[in-house]
Amino acid sequence: MLNGTTIDEKAGVLASFEAVALPHTNDLFRTAMSLLRNRSEAEDAVQETLLQAWKSFHRFELGTNCRAWLFKILFHVVSHQRRKWTRMWLAEDPQTLESTLAAKPVIADELTDEDVLTALSKMPQRYAEVVMLADVQEFSYKEIQEALGIPIGTVMSRLSRGRDYLRGELGSMAPAKTVRTV
Numbered sequence: 483m484l485n486g487t488t489i490d491e492k493a494g495v496l497a498s499f500e501a502v503a504l505p506h507t508n509d510l511f512r513t514a515m516s517l518l519r520n521r522s523e524a525e526d527a528v529q530e531t532l533l534q535a536w537k538s539f540h541r542f543e544l545g546t547n548c549r550a551w552l553f554k555i556l557f558h559v560v561s562h563q564r565r566k567w568t569r570m571w572l573a574e575d576p577q578t579l580e581s582t583l584a585a586k587p588v589i590a591d592e593l594t595d596e597d598v599l600t601a602l603s604k605m606p607q608r609y610a611e612v613v614m615l616a617d618v619q620e621f622s623y624k625e626i627q628e629a630l631g632i633p634i635g636t637v638m639s640r641l642s643r644g645r646d647y648l649r650g651e652l653g654s655m656a657p658a659k660t661v662r663t664v
Contacts, residue, residue, distance in 0.1 A: 499539050502548045503532065509549070510556050517560050527563060531556045593652060601651035609644030616641050 510531055514524035534555050535542075542551060602610055615621040615629060616637075626641075627634045 498544065499536055502542075502544070503535055503539075503552060506549050506552050507532070510552060513553065514556060514560065518563070523563065527556060527559050530559045534559065597652060598648075601648050604651055605644060605647050609640050609647055612637055612640040613644035613648065617645075 507528065510528045511524060514527040514531075515521065518524045518527060531552060535552055542548065602613070605613070611630065612626060615626045616623075621629065623634050623637050623641075626637045630637070632640075
């Protein structure tokens, strides 16, 4: 007897869970993919959904709509992931919203290496190192992640912000030169 239930009772609960909940796994995954648009995040969401469903399966009433119950859990999991992501995003750079709304500056057609190096030297180091590894050394996101020991999402956001920073600096450095839009 384990925690007030026998091994046979636990096996019966597991068999019931497998029979009732697991057939909906593919539907859960498709929905998670359409909501999150990221395979890894969708897989995590489905796994977390099934874990939460398993933990609270004793509250599920057999004969009711298991699919609806699982989807309700999935939407809570996805909502929680989005709130967590938003908090992390806002905590990193509070002026990000302003930079995403700003118009992209124009860049001169004829830039010298010195112009680019000067702009790169003015950039915050956390962005410069990612831009250098990605655009100069041609590292993949995964290689940059391993080299810097930061999450791949951070690599992508720093690269985007670094490129935006360069675009702004290079646009303001050479206003008299021939200009093209990006």
